[in-house]
Amino acid sequence: MAPIAKEKQRSLIDRLVAVSGGSYSPEERRKYYISGPQWAGAYEGQALFHAPTREPVGFEEVIRNLGELGVSCWATHDSDVIGADDLLTDRQWAIVARIDKALDDNGVRCSMVTCETFFHPVFAASAAAEAPEIRRYGVRRLQNTVDIGHALGAHYAVYWPGTLGYMVQGAVEETQMLRWFADGLNAACKRDIEVAREKGRPTLKHCLEAKPFEPQAQIILPSSDAMLAFISSGLLDHPEMVGLNPEYLHELMWGGAARAVLARALLCKKLFHFDINDGYPLKHDVDLGVGIVNPLDWLNVLVLLRSHGYEGPFNLDFKPPRTTSNYGVWKVSFPSAVDRFITLWNIAGEVMEDPVMQEAAAALKAGGGGAEDVDDIVAANKELLTLHELMGHRMFQLLIGQHRGRAFG
Ligand code: GLT
Ligand code: MN
Numbered sequence: 215m216a217p218i219a220k221e222k223q224r225s226l227i228d229r230l231v232a233v234s235g236g237s238y239s240p241e242e243r244r245k246y247y248i249s250g251p252q253w254a255g256a257y258e259g260q261a262l263f264h265a266p267t268r269e270p271v272g273f274e275e276v277i278r279n280l281g282e283l284g285v286s287c288w289a290t291h292d293s294d295v296i297g298a299d300d301l302l303t304d305r306q307w308a309i310v311a312r313i314d315k316a317l318d319d320n321g322v323r324c325s326m327v328t329c330e331t332f333f334h335p336v337f338a339a340s341a342a343a344e345a346p347e348i349r350r351y352g353v354r355r356l357q358n359t360v361d362i363g364h365a366l367g368a369h370y371a372v373y374w375p376g377t378l379g380y381m382v383q384g385a386v387e388e389t390q391m392l393r394w395f396a397d398g399l400n401a402a403c404k405r406d407i408e409v410a411r412e413k414g415r416p417t418l419k420h421c422l423e424a425k426p427f428e429p430q431a432q433i434i435l436p437s438s439d440a441m442l443a444f445i446s447s448g449l450l451d452h453p454e455m456v457g458l459n460p461e462y463l464h465e466l467m468w469g470g471a472a473r474a475v476l477a478r479a480l481l482c483k484k485l486f487h488f489d490i491n492d493g494y495p496l497k498h499d500v501d502l503g504v505g506i507v508n509p510l511d512w513l514n515v516l517v518l519l520r521s522h523g524y525e526g527p528f529n530l531d532f533k534p535p536r537t538t539s540n541y542g543v544w545k546v547s548f549p550s551a552v553d554r555f556i557t558l559w560n561i562a563g564e565v566m567e568d569p570v571m572q573e574a575a576a577a578l579k580a581g582g583g584g585a586e587d588v589d590d591i592v593a594a595n596k597e598l599l600t601l602h603e604l605m606g607h608r609m610f611q612l613l614i615g616q617h618r619g620r621a622f623g
């Protein structure tokens with residue numbers, strides 16, 4: 215093939231996207247509670263060993279593109295949209311007004327706000343650091359994010375505590391740090407109750423998000439389960455307002471089974487919000503688009519969530535790869551992630567109705583019959599238990615459409 219001239223590359227992308235097909239209309243996409251975070255749309259490709267590969271984009275551009283694609287909601291950190299010098303000043307409200315207008319103009323809602331307590335140097339030792347002035351500043355930022363959330367009509371606040379832990383052991387006392395972390399959350403909930411009352415709005419759902427090993431520190435709340443224990447530790451004034459925002463990849467990162475993590479959160483009634491993406495077990499937080507690495511596992515996750523009536527947001531917390539251009543972020547990254555999600559959601563519905571899956575599950579639960587002696591129990595279930603593997607294969611068939619007659623000659 216001859217080299218593709220620069221000016222022909224976008225039309226090549228457009229043509230191959232069209233030939234690939236399988237995309238949903240913006241109206242169809244809007245039926246789902248999907249949010250696009252500012253930091254995903256604006257991610258420039260930078261990382262510890264990586265320079266940016268894309269140009270900066272502001273919230274107007276992100277919100278406009280989400281509106282055009284049919285992503286119904288937008289989410290942001292306070293500092294994604296308001297510079298450190300403007301935060302906590304009157305100037306921030308002029309920016310909030312511009313955001314509100316952009317949302318309105320593009321038919322997008324703000325679903326979630328999150329306070330950045332990990333990037334700025336003031337949080338080098340976390341927002342629950344020893345010095346009281348750091349913690350006081352952290353509380354002001356948390357409460358201010360609650361105010362911004364109410365001003366923008368959000369229903370969720372997310373907390374990823376970043377370096378809540380230590381790089382060097384010995385200086386930090388973990389129980390104390392956890393108490394200080396709880397103080398911050400308590401202050402956020404208190405402020406929320408006041409503002410919600412003033413505005414006649416429901417309080418926000420406050421969602422903790424775990425990440426096991428990033429950034430370079432020992433994390434003291436490394437997993438969703440650790441956070442569940444923290445919520446019921448007695449340190450929180452309003453544990454009923456606090457739940458989880460698990461992230462699919464963060465659970466894979468520690469070698470967990472995302473579906474089992476979600477099941478535990480569901481049982482505790484703490485699955486408030488869900489960050490959807492993909493990546494590889496026991497590796498870095500690469501944040502690839504949902505379903506691009508582990509579609510079968512994702513199908514299983516969505517079967518669980520559909521069968522338990524999860525109604526919270528699905529937040530596209532992914533990072534378009536460094537090899538994708540600014541144009542590609544909106545032409546390929548976002549629409550393809552949303553469309554894989556919707557397709558997997560629909561296939562999950564087919565799994566739930568599939569007669570093979572239903573009959574196999576029912577047969578396993580029926581067991582082999584009234585044997586009591588241990589050898590008889592083993593014998594009574596021996597053939598039945600082969601159904602586990604058959605069900606796994608059936609999931610694969612459902613994923614690739616063989617149940618609809620797709621065949622390879
Ligand atoms: C950070 C993290 C994400 C969180 C964001 C919310 S911050 O980008 O890697 O998983 O969801 O604060
Ligand atoms: Mn996340």
Ligand code: MN
Pocket residue numbers: 461463464499500501531
């Ligand atoms: Mn991540």
